[in-house]
Amino acid sequence: MFLKKQTKLVKSNKEKMSDNKAVSSVLNSVVIIKKNGSIIGTGFYVQKTKIITNYHVTENEGLIELENYSGETFIGVVEKYDIRRDLALIKTKKEATPLKIYNQAVPVGVDAIAVGHPKGLKYTMTKGVVSATREMPSMYDPDGDPVLFIQTDTAINSGNSGGPLIYDDFVIGINDFKFVDRSIEGLNFSIHYSELLDFLL
Numbered sequence: 001m002f003l004k005k006q007t008k009l010v011k012s013n014k015e016k017m018s019d020n021k022a023v024s025s026v027l028n029s030v031v032i033i034k035k036n037g038s039i040i041g042t043g044f045y046v047q048k049t050k051i052i053t054n055y056h057v058t059e060n061e062g063l064i065e066l067e068n069y070s071g072e073t074f075i076g077v078v079e080k081y082d083i084r085r086d087l088a089l090i091k092t093k094k095e096a097t098p099l100k101i102y103n104q105a106v107p108v109g110v111d112a113i114a115v116g117h118p119k120g121l122k123y124t125m126t127k128g129v130v131s132a133t134r135e136m137p138s139m140y141d142p143d144g145d146p147v148l149f150i151q152t153d154t155a156i157n158s159g160n161s162g163g164p165l166i167y168d169d170f171v172i173g174i175n176d177f178k179f180v181d182r183s184i185e186g187l188n189f190s191i192h193y194s195e196l197l198d199f200l201l
Contacts, residue, residue, distance in 0.1 A: 022169055023125075025097070025169075026099065026115060026164070026166060026169070027069045027115070027123055028068070028069050028070075028096060028097065029044050029045045029096050029097055029098065029099045030042060030043070030044045030045075030069065030099075030115050030116075030123070030163060030164065031043045031044065031045075031051055031066045031067060031068050031096075032066065032067040032068075032117050032122060033053055033057055033058070033064060033065070033066060033162065034065040034066070034067060035061070035065065037065075038120075039117045039120050039122070039159050040057055040159070041053055041054060041057030041058075041116075041117075041159065041160075041161040041162045041163075042057075042115065042116040042117055042159065042160060042161060042162045042163030042175070043057075043066070043090060043162050043163070044099050044115075044162075044163065044164045044171070045096045045097065045098040045099060046089075046098050046099065046101070046196070046200065047098050048095045048096065048097075048098060049091060049092055049093065049094070049095055050079070050089055050090065050091055050092075050098075051066070051076060051089070051090040051092060052087060052088070052089055052090075052162070052174060052196060052200075053087075053088055053090065053161070053162030053174075054086050054087065054088065054161045054162040054174065054176060055081045055082065055083055055085075055086045055087055055088045055140065056086055056140070056161065057088070057161050057162045058078050058081065058088040058090070061078065062077065062078065063075055063076070063077060064076040064077065064078060064090050066090070066092060066094070068094070068096065069123065072094070074092060074093070074094040075092065076090035076091060076092035077090065077091050077092070078090055078091075079091040082199050083138075083140045083141055084138045084140065084141040084144045084145065084147065085138070085147055085191060085195050085199055086138070086139065086140055086147075086176055086191065087174065087191065087195070087196065087199045088162075089199070089200070099164055099166075099170075099171050100169065100170045100171065101170065101171050101193050101196065101197065102167065102168075102170040102171060102172045102193050103193075105133075106130060106133055106150060106167065106172050106192075106193075107130065108130055108131065108132060108133075109129060109130065110129070110130050110167055110168075111127060111128070111129060111130075111167070112127070112128055112129065112130050112150075112152050112154050112165050112166065112167050112172065112173075113125055113126070113127050113154070113165070113166045113167075114126045114127075114128075114152075114154045114155065114156055114160055114163060114164070114165050114166075114175050114188075114190075115163045115164055115166065116156070116157075116159055116160030116161070116162075116163035116175060117159040117160070117163075118155075118156075118157035118158060118159040118160050119157060119158060119159055120159065121159070124160075126154050126155040126156075126160075127154060128152045128153040128154030128155065128188070129152060129153055129154075130150060130151075130152050130167070130172075131151040131152055131153065132150075132151045133148065133149070133150055133151070133192060134148070134149050134150075134151055134189075135147070135148055135149075136149050136189070139177060147191065147192075147195060148191075148192035148194060148195055149173075149176070149189040149190060149191060149192055150165060150172060150173040150189070150190045150191075150192055151187065151188070151189055152165065152173075152188050152189075152190065153187075153188065154188055155188070156175045156176075156177070156178050156188040156189075156190075157178075160175045161175060161176065161177075162174060162175065163175045165190040171193055171196075172190070172192075172193050173190025173191055173192055173193060174190055174191040174193075174196060175188075175190045176189050176190055176191050177189055
């Protein structure tokens, strides 16, 4: 009996180690976006030297202050942006491993993890459930084509904007906004990964 229990414990520890490696891999690809030293949003690598974030995070900024999980600070430049999709691509000389992008229909009811820096709390991870995939008007170009979003109850707060929404180690969305009202709770929205792929073309 003791040997069986010990074997189970060893397997459990190995699984935890594997999970920790996966988490570290994600965090090493996520960056902090700053303005005058204060955290204003989140971004993540989609190519070795390119980082995605929200347009509203980088709006009216040329040079972007960045910090990685190791605490290194460096500079990026906005290479292109899409106001309707609320996406911006930052080019930097600092290399990192890009996160993997999902390529299937996002299942409803699965767990999703948001990574970001809400209220200056660096590399916070929050967990929720995917509720739906919805087409909705753009907040920044309401008269333009609708944007595809993932609705989730994963907590998204100030400082999460532009960070990844993760399912099964893949990016399924870019955290964007939430509905705020006394009578509303858990209505959070991330830009669908397909919008990101179209933007990167």
